Each structure stands twice: as C-alpha cells, then as structure tokens.
Amino acid sequence: MxxxxxxxxxxxxxxxxxxxxxxxxxxxxxxxxxxxxxRLEGMTVNSLASVSLRPTLILVCLAQGARTTQAVERRGCFIVNILCEEQAWLSNRFSRPAEDHYAGVDFVLNEYGLPVLRGCIAHLVCRVENILAAGDHLIVVAKVCHAEFTGAAPLIFFRGAYARAEMNVKQEPPVADWYW
Ligand SMILES: Cc1cc2nc3c(=O)[nH]c(=O)nc-3n(C[C@H](O)[C@H](O)[C@H](O)COP(=O)(O)O)c2cc1C
Incomplete structure (x- = not known):
C-alpha cells in the first residue's frame, strides 16, 4: 500500500x-x-516564492500568453513589487487585462528603465535565469540583483479575498532566530 x-x-x-x-x-x-x-506591462501575482540563497533566486508562475508574461520573456528582467495593506486597489488594477494599468499609478523608472511602483512594502530587481513550462503557466526562475524593503504591513490574499495581517509586524519578533 x-x-x-x-x-x-x-x-x-x-x-x-x-x-x-x-x-x-x-x-x-x-x-x-x-x-x-x-511599453509598460504589469500583472498581479501571488505565486511568488523564494528559491535559493546562493545565488539569490526567486520564482513566479506566470500564465502562458498573458501580456506581462510575454514582456518578461522578451525583456529578460522585471521588478517584483510587494504590496502593502493599502494597495488592494493596485492588485485589482493589475489583475484586469483590459485596463490601462499605469494610469494614475505612482512609479519611477529605475536605472534599467524598469518601473518600480511607489508605496510598496518591498521590491526586487530580477533577471530571468530559467523558464520552465508547467501546464498553463510558465515557472520563471530569476536572479535577484537588488532588493529593498520597508517596515510597512503587507497585503494578504486568502481564500480569494484580501486580508490584513493581524500581528503587528513592526513589534513582533521573527519566528526564527536565523531569519534576520
Ligand atoms: C491576488 C491575485 C493573484 C494572482 N496571481 C497570479 C499568478 O501568480 N500568476 C498569474 O499568471 N496570474 C495571477 N493572477 C491573475 C493575473 O493578475 C491576471 O490574469 C492579469 O490580468 C494578467 O496580466 P496581463 O494583463 O499582462 O495579461 C492573480 C490575480 C490576483 C487578483
């Protein structure tokens, strides 16, 4: 058995x-x-995962055929903008294909000409290392070339809805000593 x-x-x-x-x-x-x-492109994701420390790698799973997926494949680099709890509206904006995503959105172009959204809790500058087809998505493995974070509270996605983290992320100690 x-x-x-x-x-x-x-x-x-x-x-x-x-x-x-x-x-x-x-x-x-x-x-x-x-x-x-x-052309600026962007899409909401929650399939982000940390993969490796040496070298620093992350992965995101992007729907095959989505505009942003094609743009990431073509350009070979992208930003992961991690949203704070006040940015559910941005998540909605970037998950609807027909809209002009960037209208009224505060962003800067970084030294590589990649759009970094303002007001996020963190962002990662990523260079594509590997792309693996998996069903109707592509698993994009990317090297993190630059990373920045703030102390803001994150936006949470749970059972198809947005939520806030209950703990006070500014005061609670990390779960594991090795984390920091
Ligand atoms: C909270 C949330 C998480 C999502 N996560 C993913 C994801 O990890 N991968 C993905 O391909 N689409 C994801 N989507 C759907 C895309 O954001 C959506 O299909 C988007 O319009 C595709 O981008 P495009 O306009 O470039 O085609 C998610 C949507 C939401 C609201």
Whole structure:
C-alpha cells in the first residue's frame, strides 16, 4: 500500500476544488512589472516564492500568453513589487487585462528603465535565469540583483479575498532566530 502513488484523472482534481483548496494557503500579493519596446506591462501575482540563497533566486508562475508574461520573456528582467495593506486597489488594477494599468499609478523608472511602483512594502530587481513550462503557466526562475524593503504591513490574499495581517509586524519578533 505505502508504495502506491495517488491515481489521478488526466487533469488532476476538479478546477474549482483545486482553487478553493490551494486558496487556503495565505500569501502576500505582488505586481510583476517590466517595460519592453517602450511599453509598460504589469500583472498581479501571488505565486511568488523564494528559491535559493546562493545565488539569490526567486520564482513566479506566470500564465502562458498573458501580456506581462510575454514582456518578461522578451525583456529578460522585471521588478517584483510587494504590496502593502493599502494597495488592494493596485492588485485589482493589475489583475484586469483590459485596463490601462499605469494610469494614475505612482512609479519611477529605475536605472534599467524598469518601473518600480511607489508605496510598496518591498521590491526586487530580477533577471530571468530559467523558464520552465508547467501546464498553463510558465515557472520563471530569476536572479535577484537588488532588493529593498520597508517596515510597512503587507497585503494578504486568502481564500480569494484580501486580508490584513493581524500581528503587528513592526513589534513582533521573527519566528526564527536565523531569519534576520
Ligand atoms: C491576488 C491575485 C493573484 C494572482 N496571481 C497570479 C499568478 O501568480 N500568476 C498569474 O499568471 N496570474 C495571477 N493572477 C491573475 C493575473 O493578475 C491576471 O490574469 C492579469 O490580468 C494578467 O496580466 P496581463 O494583463 O499582462 O495579461 C492573480 C490575480 C490576483 C487578483
């Protein structure tokens, strides 16, 4: 019995069940931004994960065919802007494909001409290292070339809705001593 692997349909579990269940894993919210051929692109993501310390690598999973995915593939570098708790409106803005995402949005172009959104809790400057196709998404592994953070509180995404972190992130000690 213990050597058996789970048997699945070709598509795994039913899609809604999959969404609802993986949505129990609370995450932060970030916006991947880039600029290619003079055009600013950006999309909301919560599939961000830290991968490696030496070298410093992260991953994001980007939908195949999304405008920002194509722009990231073409440009080969991007910013991960990690949202603070007041920025749910930005998350909504950058998750709707038809809108002019950047209208009224405060941002600066950094030394590489990449858009850094103002007011975020943190941002990472990333260079694409590896792209792996996985189902309907691409797993983009990128080297972090520059990182900055502030003490602001994060925006949380849980069960398809935004939430705030209950702990006071400015006062609570980190869970693990090694973290800092
Ligand atoms: C909270 C949240 C998290 C999301 N996370 C992801 C993600 O990790 N990867 C992804 O491909 N799309 C994600 N999306 C959906 C994209 O933001 C959305 O499809 C976007 O419009 C695609 O960008 P485009 O305008 O460049 O096509 C997320 C949306 C929300 C609201």
């Amino acid at each position: 213990e050597n058996r692997t789970p048997s699945v349909n070709e598509d795994g579990v039913e899609a809604l069940l999959f969404r609802k269940t993986t949505g129990c894993f609370a995450t932060g919210v970030a916006i991947v931004t880039t600029k290619v051929q003079g």
